[in-house]
Amino acid sequence: MEKEEVRIGVYVCKCGSNIAGLLDVEALAEYASTLPNVVFAPWNLYTCSDVGLDEIKKGIKEQNLNRVVVASCSPRTHEPLFRSVCGEAGLNPYLFEMVNIRDQCSWVHVGHEEDAMVKARDLIRMGVAKAALLKPQEIIVSEVEVKALVIGSGIAGLTAATTLANRGFPVILLEKEKELGGMLRSLYKLAPMDADASEVINEKIKEAEDNPNIEIYTGATIDKVEGFIGKFNVTFSANGTSKDVRLGVVIIATGAGNLVPEGLYQYDGEKVITQWELEGKLKSGKIDANNVVIIQCVGARSPERQYCSRICCAIGIKNAILIKEMNPEARVHILYRDLMMYGVENEDQLRKAKELGVRFVKYDPERPPVVEENKVTVFHHLMGKELEIPQEMVVLSTPLVGTEDGVKVGNLFRAGLDQNNFFLEAHVKLKPLDCATDGIFICGSAHYPKNVRESILQALGAASRASIPLSQGEVKIEPIVTTLVNKDACRGCGLCVALCPYNALEIKETDEGRKVNIITVACKGCGVCAATCFRHALGINSFTDEQIQAQIHGFLAA
Amino acid sequence: MCTGRMDPAIIADAFIHGLDGLLVLGCLFGECHYVSGNFNARHKINMTGEMLAYAGMNPGRLSFRNLSSAESELFVKHVTDFSTEIRELGPLGGEADKVPLPKLKENLEIAKTALAGPKLRWVVGKKSVFVDTGNKYHEVFTEHEINRTLSGIVIDEMATHSIMAALQNKSASVKELAKELEIPPPETLKYVLALKRRGFLEMESVKDHTPLYKYVEQEG
Numbered sequence: 112m113e114k115e116e117v118r119i120g121v122y123v124c125k126c127g128s129n130i131a132g133l134l135d136v137e138a139l140a141e142y143a144s145t146l147p148n149v150v151f152a153p154w155n156l157y158t159c160s161d162v163g164l165d166e167i168k169k170g171i172k173e174q175n176l177n178r179v180v181v182a183s184c185s186p187r188t189h190e191p192l193f194r195s196v197c198g199e200a201g202l203n204p205y206l207f208e209m210v211n212i213r214d215q216c217s218w219v220h221v222g223h224e225e226d227a228m229v230k231a232r233d234l235i236r237m238g239v240a241k242a243a244l245l246k247p248q249e250i251i252v253s254e255v256e257v258k259a260l261v262i263g264s265g266i267a268g269l270t271a272a273t274t275l276a277n278r279g280f281p282v283i284l285l286e287k288e289k290e291l292g293g294m295l296r297s298l299y300k301l302a303p304m305d306a307d308a309s310e311v312i313n314e315k316i317k318e319a320e321d322n323p324n325i326e327i328y329t330g331a332t333i334d335k336v337e338g339f340i341g342k343f344n345v346t347f348s349a350n351g352t353s354k355d356v357r358l359g360v361v362i363i364a365t366g367a368g369n370l371v372p373e374g375l376y377q378y379d380g381e382k383v384i385t386q387w388e389l390e391g392k393l394k395s396g397k398i399d400a401n402n403v404v405i406i407q408c409v410g411a412r413s414p415e416r417q418y419c420s421r422i423c424c425a426i427g428i429k430n431a432i433l434i435k436e437m438n439p440e441a442r443v444h445i446l447y448r449d450l451m452m453y454g455v456e457n458e459d460q461l462r463k464a465k466e467l468g469v470r471f472v473k474y475d476p477e478r479p480p481v482v483e484e485n486k487v488t489v490f491h492h493l494m495g496k497e498l499e500i501p502q503e504m505v506v507l508s509t510p511l512v513g514t515e516d517g518v519k520v521g522n523l524f525r526a527g528l529d530q531n532n533f534f535l536e537a538h539v540k541l542k543p544l545d546c547a548t549d550g551i552f553i554c555g556s557a558h559y560p561k562n563v564r565e566s567i568l569q570a571l572g573a574a575s576r577a578s579i580p581l582s583q584g585e586v587k588i589e590p591i592v593t594t595l596v597n598k599d600a601c602r603g604c605g606l607c608v609a610l611c612p613y614n615a616l617e618i619k620e621t622d623e624g625r626k627v628n629i630i631t632v633a634c635k636g637c638g639v640c641a642a643t644c645f646r647h648a649l650g651i652n653s654f655t656d657e658q659i660q661a662q663i664h665g666f667l668a669a
Numbered sequence: 670m671c672t673g674r675m676d677p678a679i680i681a682d683a684f685i686h687g688l689d690g691l692l693v694l695g696c697l698f699g700e701c702h703y704v705s706g707n708f709n710a711r712h713k714i715n716m717t718g719e720m721l722a723y724a725g726m727n728p729g730r731l732s733f734r735n736l737s738s739a740e741s742e743l744f745v746k747h748v749t750d751f752s753t754e755i756r757e758l759g760p761l762g763g764e765a766d767k768v769p770l771p772k773l774k775e776n777l778e779i780a781k782t783a784l785a786g787p788k789l790r791w792v793v794g795k796k797s798v799f800v801d802t803g804n805k806y807h808e809v810f811t812e813h814e815i816n817r818t819l820s821g822i823v824i825d826e827m828a829t830h831s832i833m834a835a836l837q838n839k840s841a842s843v844k845e846l847a848k849e850l851e852i853p854p855p856e857t858l859k860y861v862l863a864l865k866r867r868g869f870l871e872m873e874s875v876k877d878h879t880p881l882y883k884y885v886e887q888e889g
Contacts, residue, residue: 638673663686
């Protein structure tokens with residue numbers, strides 16, 4: 112490629128009085144014009160207005176600018192606009208650099224005009240130094256296989272699968288058990304509507320089974336996963352046969368497990384049982400105990416399991432109400448630490464339980480209740496004395512826990528899990544349904560203990576997120592990704608592959624030996640690989656070592 | 670872009686070009702926007718700090734701190750505190766630093782070469798793996814063990830690269846090198862022989878029964 116003269120245009124924006132209120136914008140434009148490679152440096156009242164944008168286009172055409180720097184506001188809001196204007200004027204959009212002298216200067220240094228001017232000059236000088244080294248980039252486009260994989264057929268998985276299928280996308284639904292339905296199959300009634308769990312889940316199962324877009328495999332295990340968003344290759348076996356499928360997106364709905372409280376509160380599965388086991392008894396209508404004690408937070412919020420399982424309070428109270436309704440003579444005590452009864456319906460449930468005569472006793476985790484042959488002894492927090500409660504049945508509310516199958520699926524898809532083996536979202540607030548790896552979404556209790564309503568909501572959300580790439584048929588990716596800047600230097604050692612959090616690097620045999628291959632679609636441009644490669648073979652587009660160093664040297668050159 | 674993009678060699682380069690202090694602010698641990706990049710950054714920056722301190726720079730000039738993007742007051746506090754700390758230290762190479770200018774910048778150049786090289790980058794890159802899941806033989810190391818290894822490598826690398834730098838444009842005996850670089854003669858001999866074995870040095874001539882060594886230009 113012929114080496115052309117670098118001609119930088121710097122547009123300094125007043126942003127009305129947002130910038131010009133503190134900074135002398137005209138002096139900054141004057142200063143910018145003295146910097147290396149800068150051939151044109153006007154100021155604008157609003158660079159983002161039609162007038163301002165026209166000036167950028169005019170500058171590119173009339174001044175033959177081949178780099179544009181705008182010193183104004185936040186790239187978060189305005190970089191796409193300025194880039195596209197450069198593109199319209201025939202300049203590659205990635206030959207644009209933005210300098211933030213509003214949010215990071217005029218707004219935060221009010222009252223320090225002199226220092227703010229020094230900082231604004233520093234920032235502009237750094238932007239210009241980097242702009243001189245910018246290289247054109249092209250948006251990366253990758254095709255998406257229009258097919259989804261849903262793992263797990265509990266209420267969350269079934270909802271996600273039928274939602275996607277109803278939108279017309281083919282779905283493969285995998286279930287490790289012989290039957291669909293997950294946890295709801297063994298539950299009795301669902302609070303607060305008193306809905307029959309079996310009816311709810313059977314309706315969902317029928318809907319999925321009747322949907323021609325859903326291919327269902329039970330008794331399935333996943334053996335191998337390769338690829339990335341739009342092009343996953345998954346190998347699974349179901350009922351003795353192995354199958355290879357190509358998929359665009361994956362929804363993980365592997366659910367959670369029930370903690371078996373071995374060794375806690377004399378648990379024996381007969382007289383001292385879990386809520387899970389109580390559901391079974393309620394289902395068969397066999398409750399013959401008149402004195403029932405329910406203990407909350409069993410094995411939860413403890414040193415070994417520090418989290419709150421969120422839904423057990425509602426379950427405990429729901430089942431207390433059911434027992435009372437079956438047998439109004441029954442004496443039901445709930446021993447709790449704190450009550451997690453959020454939301455209008457749950458509040459009503461709590462009130463209803465109290466009206467029905469369910470007794471609530473707060474216990475101190477330092478002095479937990481003691482279960483004995485026919486009684487439970489508990490230290491009453493408020494009365495300050497020991498209570499002896501007669502019991503014929505003790506029910507332990509245990510938390511939902513992450514499962515081994517979840518860990519297996521997580522490892523296969525490189526989807527992150529937390530210390531309790533629940534799946535991690537990419538961002539708590541901004542991307543609550545996505546895994547950190549693109550094209551993989553999570554819903555249901557695999558993510559965190561959830562009730563049925565929350566699982567359904569999250570499944571609808573995950574299906575909606577997953578349908579974006581499916582309906583677009585392609586994914587467009589910012590080219591700010593890792594690039595092999597020096598192929599000869601790469602020795603294929605694989606250090607970068609081990610460190611990549613996104614599985615975006617692999618070692619491939621080539622004619623020139625082992626070399627790293629970058630899966631640009633999977634890369635997020637974090638730069639860990641480039642900062643680690645001791646052969647200095649890797650760089651990040653628009654953030655190469657040279658560009659970063661030019662910025663630093665530009666800063667220090669004052 | 671992540672704090673994990675912080676290249677140790679670029680950090681050293683910035684100090685060489687006149688930086689007096691560098692504050693790196695990253696996400697909270699466990700809440701990294703790039704999954705695990707801030708752990709990687711911490712390992713790298715800790716190691717870089719140790720290297721630069723060994724080269725004679727005040728370790729307070731490089732700091733890695735964490736906060737979430739919602740903690741604006743904490744951000745201001747970190748930046749204000751750090752600016753005050755650096756003002757107290759004064760410009761690079763002053764009284765606060767163990768080694769004065771221009772020697773400090775020469776040392777930093779040597780540190781930069783070592784930080785760009787394979788040894789430190791491998792160990793620091795693999796640190797998380799060694800501590801979390803262990804090496805190829807399933808040996809899991811404590812962070813303390815890895816740090817001790819890294820400290821040893823910092824000293825070795827600084828000596829090795831000092832010797833190579835000293836022999837770029839001249840030849841010298843082990844005794845002369847030991848005196849010039851203030852490394853004990855037996856240590857110097859060990860480093861020189863190791864470098865010779867690896868093909869970085871060769872014996873140029875023998876003067877008064879003493880061999881003189883010089884640097885061998887490397888390819889690729």
